[in-house]
């Protein structure tokens with residue numbers, strides 16, 4: 001391990017460390033970030049009310065809109081002379097957001113990634129091709145300095161020019177690839193088409209910055225002859241490396257000495273216990289330049305407190321399965337399209353997830369939920385009974401997963417309307 | 433000894449069956465036999481056609497779920513008693529029939545029974561003992 005003392009720290013000790021860091025950070029932010037002080041004042045809270053992590057849920061949430069409202073530097077907690085780098089992301093809703101790092105923040109970030117790399121067997125002998133975009137996006141430089149930290153040979157490719165990417169892999173003997181999963185899929189297809197797989201020395205792929213599925217993992221592992229690992233992060237909290245998979249490939253460890261994750265119900269804002277799906281919320285504990293308290297990520301996932309095979313004591317989050325923006329409230333129950341997707345993936349034996357469409361309506365003052373599912377190769381057999389069985393299985397699994405009933409309709413392949421190649425997932429016909 | 437049959441998923445929508453037939457006829461694919469099994473919601477259309485692979489490609493392109501299934505095409509005389517004789521041969525050998533349908537074959541003036549059983553090898557053996565040989569695709573068209 002990169003830092004055995006921290007990575008295997010007993011949970012009680014982790015909590016004590018978190019409490020100590022949280023108290024200090026709240027005080028520092030209260031004194032240095034006017035927007036945070038205003039939020040605390042609204043709640044009649046003083047830093048002295050916060051004694052440790054047991055008081056975390058008293059603290060106000062922060063939102064992406066706070067970053068826009070205080071653009072560019074309004075939320076930084078140190079003078080600009082101490083900020084040595086900024087990153088920015090534009091996101092889908094217009095105005096970009098800016099984040100800043102002190103020299104120490106960059107050290108901590110590289111260290112977080114070094115922990116992951118060491119666990120999955122990447123070291124000074126590795127050749128790491130960083131095919132995340134370099135620039136304002138946190139992916140490229142984040143991965144770069146983490147890779148450099150473990151002493152590997154870093155190949156700073158950035159994105160684009162696929163032929164050159166592949167030639168570089170062959171000529172430079174790349175053993176580790178950092179990229180988005182979709183770009184890795186594209187590279188894998190090109191490598192297959194060129195028939196050069198056996199000239200590659202790739203062993204490990206680290207993929208993140210966008211959602212990907214277990215079947216993509218299998219495809220990437222097969223086509224590239226690698227072990228594929230998931231890395232999670234968002235620039236508001238740090239960048240890639242906030243949570244990382246270990247060799248167990250069963251959830252991503254969140255470095256709890258650096259961050260406190262919480263899962264909340266996005267509607268009631270109530271904190272949910274381990275195992276329950278909800279919105280992921282992060283509090284930073286070691287960031288100097290741009291600390292955040294209870295930041296609403298809008299990513300939906302759950303926390304796993306089970307001890308991990310790898311021996312690390314830090315909790316794991318499962319792969320985020322959707323965005324809280326996508327949440328539907330049907331008959332008073334929170335429903336995420338991603339839950340329906342999980343059911344369909346199981347029904348199709350983890351082959352390709354069938355296309356589906358969710359139709360919500362209101363008939364006689366009651367919400368109705370219909371799910372159209374495109375028939376797939378793995379679901380269809382030459383027996384009427386098996387079609388009925390498939391439909392019944394989906395219906396029952398949806399009921400137990402969602403907690404409400406849904407009417408399932410099996411439909412022809414490619415019959416669900418698509419816009420720009422992407423199926424339109426949700427149609428809400430309720431006039432509310 | 434098996435022949436290829438197209439098994440086509442029919443969703444619960446008016447005009448689905450004729451869309452399938454139209455697509456095949458536009459591609460000059462000749463249908464020898466057809467049957468539909470359905471429930472309240474869905475159906476499976478089973479088709480014996482002269483070019484199963486082309487038919488599958490054509491249908492897949494039009495957005496229809498289709499699989500190729502192996503079935504037996506058993507020749508029989510076009511007269512009373514023939515079908516019951518065949519069924520007796522199969523049931524006496526403990527072969528159970530998942531489904532069957534029949535058509536008159538214009539080539540030999542006889543009829544053909546299309547059937548899917550739980551045990552195709554056993555069925556071929558039982559028929560063989562009674563001097564009946566299932567037809568190949570070449571013999572059928």
Ligand SMILES: [Zn+2]
Pocket residue numbers: 246247248253308309310311312
């Ligand atoms: Zn682990």
